[in-house]
Amino acid sequence: MTTCNVCGETKSDDDFYRNRKSSNGRQPLCKKCADDRTREYRESRKNDPEYRLRKLFTGIKQRCNNPKNSRYAYYGGRGITCEFPDVDAFIEWSLANGYRVGLEIDREDNDGPYSPDNCRWVTRSVNVSNREVSRHIEAFGETKTMQQWVDDARCSVPYNTLLSRLDWFGWDAETAITKPADRNLIEAFGETKTLSGWSRDPRCVVSYSGLRHRLDKLGMEPEEAITKPNRR
Numbered sequence: 001m002t003t004c005n006v007c008g009e010t011k012s013d014d015d016f017y018r019n020r021k022s023s024n025g026r027q028p029l030c031k032k033c034a035d036d037r038t039r040e041y042r043e044s045r046k047n048d049p050e051y052r053l054r055k056l057f058t059g060i061k062q063r064c065n066n067p068k069n070s071r072y073a074y075y076g077g078r079g080i081t082c083e084f085p086d087v088d089a090f091i092e093w094s095l096a097n098g099y100r101v102g103l104e105i106d107r108e109d110n111d112g113p114y115s116p117d118n119c120r121w122v123t124r125s126v127n128v129s130n131r132e133v134s135r136h137i138e139a140f141g142e143t144k145t146m147q148q149w150v151d152d153a154r155c156s157v158p159y160n161t162l163l164s165r166l167d168w169f170g171w172d173a174e175t176a177i178t179k180p181a182d183r184n185l186i187e188a189f190g191e192t193k194t195l196s197g198w199s200r201d202p203r204c205v206v207s208y209s210g211l212r213h214r215l216d217k218l219g220m221e222p223e224e225a226i227t228k229p230n231r232r
């Protein structure tokens with residue numbers, strides 16, 4: 001029998017973890033108290049900025065430098081580098097630049113490095129919307145960002161429609177990009193195109209929103225809406 005030096009209870013030796021260095025071969029505190037302590041330590045570490053920053057920095061180095069890392073393709077593989085000389089410099093910069101537990105690191109230029117100039121600490125929602133901008137979609141054997149697809153001549157819908165088709169309705173990328181939204185179909189010059197298709201047509205003299213405005217708000221005929229120059 002041994003008495004735990006934390007809770008003071010006397011228990012059988014089996015209730016104590018082994019410790020070869022101690023005289024009776026057991027730890028001085030019982031298993032329950034030892035487990036509590038481990039849990040407390042883990043909890044406190046989770047909220048320790050330095051511990052979190054060290055872990056984060058390891059992750060950054062991994063995805064930038066280790067080709068075996070599962071996310072390397074999106075970082076090191078795209079030429080994203082880590083320009084903080086070491087973890088201490090990273091921690092120092094972080095603490096001096098608004099880091100607190102709960103914030104995420106964001107690279108302002110998504111193709112730029114992890115560096116003091118290109119990084120800032122942001123809330124999760126800011127980071128998610130930034131990631132959205134740089135999100136890559138594969139279709140027709142090509143990989144482009146969401147915005148590049150929206151600007152592509154094959155795309156028949158505006159950004160938000162494409163986004164909701166992909167995320168909310170789970171359409172495959174090619175259908176989401178090409179399928180015209182019914183309300184956007186406009187006939188002019190003997191052709192039927194979507195509103196955004198017309199806005200990219202060489203004959204069109206106004207932007208997508210300008211065209212939408214002319215059709216919906218001003219009630220212009222399609223051909224006039226597409227071609228009539230803006231009065232200056």
Ligand SMILES: [Zn+2]
Nearest residue numbers: 004007030033
């Ligand atoms: Zn105990």
